[in-house]
Amino acid sequence: MPAILRLHPGPRYSEASIHAGTIYLAGQVPTDTAQDIEGQTLEVLDMVERLLLEAGSDKSHILMAQLYLADMTDYAGMNKAWDQWVVAGSAPPRATVQAQLADPGWRIEVVVVAALP
Amino acid sequence: MPAILRLHPGPRYSEASIHAGTIYLAGQVPTDTAQDIEGQTLEVLDMVERLLLEAGSDKSHILMAQLYLADMTDYAGMNKAWDQWVVAGSAPPRATVQAQLADPGWRIEVVVVAALP
Amino acid sequence: MPAILRLHPGPRYSEASIHAGTIYLAGQVPTDTAQDIEGQTLEVLDMVERLLLEAGSDKSHILMAQLYLADMTDYAGMNKAWDQWVVAGSAPPRATVQAQLADPGWRIEVVVVAALP
Numbered sequence: 088m089p090a091i092l093r094l095h096p097g098p099r100y101s102e103a104s105i106h107a108g109t110i111y112l113a114g115q116v117p118t119d120t121a122q123d124i125e126g127q128t129l130e131v132l133d134m135v136e137r138l139l140l141e142a143g144s145d146k147s148h149i150l151m152a153q154l155y156l157a158d159m160t161d162y163a164g165m166n167k168a169w170d171q172w173v174v175a176g177s178a179p180p181r182a183t184v185q186a187q188l189a190d191p192g193w194r195i196e197v198v199v200v201a202a203l204p
Numbered sequence: 205m206p207a208i209l210r211l212h213p214g215p216r217y218s219e220a221s222i223h224a225g226t227i228y229l230a231g232q233v234p235t236d237t238a239q240d241i242e243g244q245t246l247e248v249l250d251m252v253e254r255l256l257l258e259a260g261s262d263k264s265h266i267l268m269a270q271l272y273l274a275d276m277t278d279y280a281g282m283n284k285a286w287d288q289w290v291v292a293g294s295a296p297p298r299a300t301v302q303a304q305l306a307d308p309g310w311r312i313e314v315v316v317v318a319a320l321p
Numbered sequence: 322m323p324a325i326l327r328l329h330p331g332p333r334y335s336e337a338s339i340h341a342g343t344i345y346l347a348g349q350v351p352t353d354t355a356q357d358i359e360g361q362t363l364e365v366l367d368m369v370e371r372l373l374l375e376a377g378s379d380k381s382h383i384l385m386a387q388l389y390l391a392d393m394t395d396y397a398g399m400n401k402a403w404d405q406w407v408v409a410g411s412a413p414p415r416a417t418v419q420a421q422l423a424d425p426g427w428r429i430e431v432v433v434v435a436a437l438p
Contacts (some may be wrong), residue, residue: 114416182231187419302421302433
């Protein structure tokens with residue numbers, strides 16, 4: 088079994104850990120809180136994609152996505168961004184629940200587990 | 205490392221992905237929202253079981269279950285259904301928190317990770 | 322693929338399952354609800370650590386940590402405990418959201434996935 092590889096390790100958390108062909112991402116959150124739910128979702132999904140590329144994978148290899156919405160009325164707006172981002176034929180299992188997030192300006196947080204190709 | 209297998213792939217999400225001997229299910233939610241928490245839990249757990257069977261596994265191989273309850277006062281009723289469903293000697297790790305779900309009629313959503321035998 | 326090993330199996334859940342080099346812990350919650358968030362977090366993280374040791378791993382091998390806070394105003398206090406507990410250079414990916422927990426006395430619940438060395 089290979090050792091654990093960590094991406095962007097910091098004193099509090101790292102952005103990803105890779106072990107046994109599986110990639111675990113930290114909860115990804117928006118930086119531009121002035122954006123609406125569609126814009127925040129696109130930004131967060133772009134962060135997910137860049138981390139997966141950095142790990143040597145891509146968004147067609149997502150195994151599971153857990154989405155947290157600060158307000159469930161954003162569900163349709165989130166899906167608008169999600170549907171244009173997800174890879175046709177490789178849409179992963181998903182779960183979406185409402186939860187208050189650490190920063191009141193964040194409307195979405197996404198946790199992803201993915202596979203190395 | 206084998207490729208990713210997806211069950212019931214759709215344009216937005218699939219019901220399961222299978223990779224490296226591990227099965228990730230999408231959040232399972234009830235279809236019959238007229239039922240009480242015990243009935244909704246049993247329906248959702250039956251969905252979990254059918255997906256695991258379809259993946260070539262079964263409910264004795266669950267590695268972790270994350271339960272979301274729309275109202276924590278349903279905790280006892282959920283457990284009544286859970287306790288009669290879970291396989292004696294193979295009860296998995298579990299976490300249960302309250303979270304508002306995407307449909308106000310849903311009282312429970314269950315996310316499962318399981319192993320192939 | 323080896324069979325699933327379960328730690329502290331009970332009729333409702335077990336504290337951990339181990340499969341294919343990966344350890345899944347049940348949601349860990351405090352027993353001493355008289356403590357403040359820092360004390361509850363330290364107790365819960367100590368539980369995590371003891372289960373990982375029992376599984377043959379340790380806290381430097383955490384792959385992902387999902388934290389639930391009953392009240393997001395406890396975020397800074399949780400981090401105070403987290404920052405002194407986490408292993409320098411091995412801080413795992415993490416996600417923290419607010420969620421009401423099963424016992425109103427619990428201020429935190431932690432779900433961990435880790436690797437065997």
